[in-house]
Amino acid sequence: MAIGGIKEHNIRQVTAIKIRQVKENFYLVGDRVSEVQPHCPAMAPGVVITAAKQADVVLSYFLGTAGEIIDR
DSSP states (O other): OOOOOSSSSHHHHHHHHHEEEEETTOOOEOOOHHHHHHHHTHHHHHHHHHHHHHHHHHHHHHHOOOOGSSOO
């Protein structure tokens, strides 16, 4: 799993955080655009939403419903 930062915590960027299945057991969580840098730290809203989606991936994997959570 990977975490992407959010430059400005507006609703458009928060909803850009998606779950993507890269391989059978590898999921990428983030917006695939923003990255954390010294001048652009991770902002709390994006980190919290990304962490919640990561928890969804883990729980869904163990419940056998992982394919249902992927954002298309």
